[in-house]
């Protein structure tokens with residue numbers, strides 16, 4: 001898919017000023033209580049929706065009730081009396097804020113300041129973006145509006161934190177992922193198609209003093225040239241337009257199917273992702289029972305799909321009608337959309353619904369059987385979750401002789417519920433429900449004999465020893481071989497019911 005890069009508009013907020021101005025503002029904001037908890041409380045109060053995403057609820061403090069002038073100015077987008085801010089910050093900090101165009105003197109009331117952008121702390125970074133509210137009078141929302149990183153918590157939280165040599169942030173917007181990855185990568189490239197996002201990305205790089213991040217304007221991988229990367233992260237636009245809707249929002253509209261960009265990004269992974277490298281992206285796509293999104297993503301991998309393991313962690317399932325309604329509500333020219341016809345056309349392609357979530361793809365280091373895994377995000381899914389699934393699913397190919405020597409223990413987050421039936425007037429245990437929220441959300445209703453297996457794993461006995469003991473006491477169903485038993489235990493480890501971190 002080829003896009004024409006947007007030319008740099010003459011009128012853009014934020015000035016890439018002197019390093020001293022950036023350093024002064026950075027220090028002053030950090031020392032002034034401009035904290036994540038206060039900012040998120042103010043955002044929630046202002047009606048900001050952190051999506052109904054299990055991962056997207058940032059830490060909130062119950063203590064903060066009054067928001068200072070910085071939150072009014074940068075988060076609530078209010079005009080603030082100059083006297084108030086001049087009293088709150090040192091004179092040289094105000095000068096630096098004006099120099100960087102983070103603050104302006106109001107044209108209509110020169111006794112007040114306003115900010116032409118939204119500015120907030122996120123993941124230890126200070127990020128400037130465009131507004132998150134509907135456009136205000138006199139401040140129209142540009143089509144290349146810079147997407148607020150406040151919607152990007154979910155993906156931020158799952159990106160691996162191991163040291164790598166190079167990382168790529170595609171469709172970077174504010175460059176929030178690139179800047180976050182700069183803590184763990186020697187070199188980072190962040191690239192976005194619009195001049196406006198590129199400008200904001202450069203500004204944010206300077207504001208956070210991340211000298212190892214290059215910010216470049218380009219269409220998808222264009223800026224990467226011949227480079228390849230150990231870690232690639234993308235949050236591309238993924239909303240379908242269904243019809244050719246004309247000029248839409250660059251951050252949101254992703255062509256008629258909504259899958260054009262994410263498909264193009266995954267297609268090129270064999271070229272840009274190094275061996276052992278990992279890719280993470282958040283998106284929404286169509287699927288059905290016959291064509292689940294993780295299998296569709298695998299099929300997109302051009303050339304060498306067998307070198308890749310694919311995990312899709314779902315966040316939310318949406319009906320075709322729900323997606324059509326969102327598009328009708330938000331897009332610029334929705335009037336010619338006929339929901340019934342559109343739904344029929346999506347169904348005719350073999351899809352039954354949409355699903356949103358995060359895909360993780362790892363390229364093998366060594367030859368191995370590729371595998372594909374579907375799971376569900378939970379509020380505890382974190383930067384170790386995908387790694388756990390990648391490592392553990394990879395180990396399932398190990399010979400039974402290796403796996404039987406593991407010494408699993410009950411995972412601390414496992415919850416077990418026993419359900420009973422009434423049998424001859426008495427309660428009789430019937431089923432067991434196992435549930436865990438790390439690495440992902442998994443729940444299963446299973447048979448009572450599973451309880452005996454779980455009770456024998458305390459980290460002391462090996463899988464082989466527990467199998468021998470349970471076989472001698474006839475606790476296991478007859479005919480359950482050691483290989484099947486090992487497979488069952490492996491599934492429980494993969495799902496977070498059992499833990500092998502302390503195993504030898």
Ligand SMILES: C[S@@+](CC[C@H](N)C(=O)[O-])C[C@H]1O[C@@H](n2cnc3c(N)ncnc32)[C@H](O)[C@@H]1O
Pocket residue numbers: 003146147148149150151152170171172173174175176177191192193194197218219220234235236237250251252261
């Ligand atoms: C949903 S926003 C995400 C921004 C940022 N990654 C984040 O999560 O906060 C999508 C971004 O993709 C950019 N974009 C759209 N089409 C693109 C393309 N063909 N190549 C590169 N970037 C693109 C938009 O300008 C926008 O900044």
